[in-house]
Amino acid sequence: MAQNNTITFYDLALSTGATISPFVWATKYALKHKGFDLDVVPGGFTGILERTGGKTERLPAIVDDGETVLDSWGIIEYLDAKYPDRPALIPHESVAATVKALDNWFWNAAVGPWMFCFCQDYRDLSLPQDHEYVTHSREKMLGRKLEDVQAGREDRLPKISAALEPLRAALGQHQWLGGSTPNYADYRIMGGILFTASVCKTPVLANDDPLRNWIERCLDLFDGLGRHPGLFPLFGLEQREGDPDLFNRAAGQGGIYKRNTGPESTRAETQRITAGMKA
Ligand SMILES: N[C@@H](CCC(=O)N[C@@H](CS)C(=O)NCC(=O)O)C(=O)O
Numbered sequence: 541m542a543q544n545n546t547i548t549f550y551d552l553a554l555s556t557g558a559t560i561s562p563f564v565w566a567t568k569y570a571l572k573h574k575g576f577d578l579d580v581v582p583g584g585f586t587g588i589l590e591r592t593g594g595k596t597e598r599l600p601a602i603v604d605d606g607e608t609v610l611d612s613w614g615i616i617e618y619l620d621a622k623y624p625d626r627p628a629l630i631p632h633e634s635v636a637a638t639v640k641a642l643d644n645w646f647w648n649a650a651v652g653p654w655m656f657c658f659c660q661d662y663r664d665l666s667l668p669q670d671h672e673y674v675t676h677s678r679e680k681m682l683g684r685k686l687e688d689v690q691a692g693r694e695d696r697l698p699k700i701s702a703a704l705e706p707l708r709a710a711l712g713q714h715q716w717l718g719g720s721t722p723n724y725a726d727y728r729i730m731g732g733i734l735f736t737a738s739v740c741k742t743p744v745l746a747n748d749d750p751l752r753n754w755i756e757r758c759l760d761l762f763d764g765l766g767r768h769p770g771l772f773p774l775f776g777l778e779q780r781e782g783d784p785d786l787f788n789r790a791a792g793q794g795g796i797y798k799r800n801t802g803p804e805s806t807r808a809e810t811q812r813i814t815a816g817m818k819a
Contacts, residue, residue, distance in 0.1 A: 547603070548581060549571060551582050562734070562735040570727055574619050657693035657700075658693070659686045661690070663675050663686055665739055702786060736774065737766075749787055
């Protein structure tokens with residue numbers, strides 16, 4: 541049992557003091573969801589191995605009562621197994637499967653592309669002692685100079701916003717991805733959004749984006765855990781001539797989002813799609 545209800549949490553932060561990693565953000569929310577206080581060990585990208593006493597080169601990592609637990613997914617499995625009487629992060633194995641599918645989609649649709657849009661800012665915002673390592677390692681990861689990868693982001697940001705319809709569809713009909721209360725699905729996706737907020741020197745979503753309500757509620761959770769002063773505004777992206785719509789204003793009008801309650805509910809559509817057909 542965590543001493544004084546407190547778990548040691550190794551942070552990964554920028555010079556603004558804001559946490560940077562999507563994995564680390566999601567874990568911070570997960571620990572709060574379980575009702576723990578955090579004893580935060582601050583730090584940036586370099587020196588993780590030394591900070592953690594040789595236990596890991598990657599974060600998140602936690603220490604609970606002398607036990608080190610690594611890896612964002614490893615940590616939530618540990619928390620749910622060790623503390624089954626506290627609110628579950630993954631209430632059923634089906635949630636684990638769905639979160640993995642959602643996370644994979646979101647990473648490819650948004651977190652990765654946003655990283656391409658802000659990788660130079662990410663380096664510039666990192667702690668001064670991390671600049672050389674971040675530049676070198678991220679240029680190896682991304683295959684080009686950070687400046688070249690980031691260039692032209694104004695043409696890419698609208699497309700990333702437009703790609704987020706699956707989230708808008710779900711959150712248009714449910715309060716949280718977890719249903720009536722948030723669970724790890726919310727924290728996992730919000731981790732990617734908070735990563736972006738930690739580096740987005742230019743906004744990534746429209747002011748009137750339907751996701752805004754859920755994002756603001758996630759930021760408010762746990763006494764405003766996500767409202768760090770070092771974060772940048774997410775909202776304020778403007779649609780320019782030639783850009784796709786930043787979100788679909790006609791969303792939710794088909795498929796499982798429009799309930800079939802009998803012929804009344806489908807008559808208009810049937811009339812439209814059969815117009816001109818021989819009787
Ligand atoms: N599978 C790991 C991945 C963690 C990971 O890649 N963390 C990155 C931050 S996003 C890290 O610690 N990077 C340190 C570095 O780049 O040196 C998890 O889910 O926790």
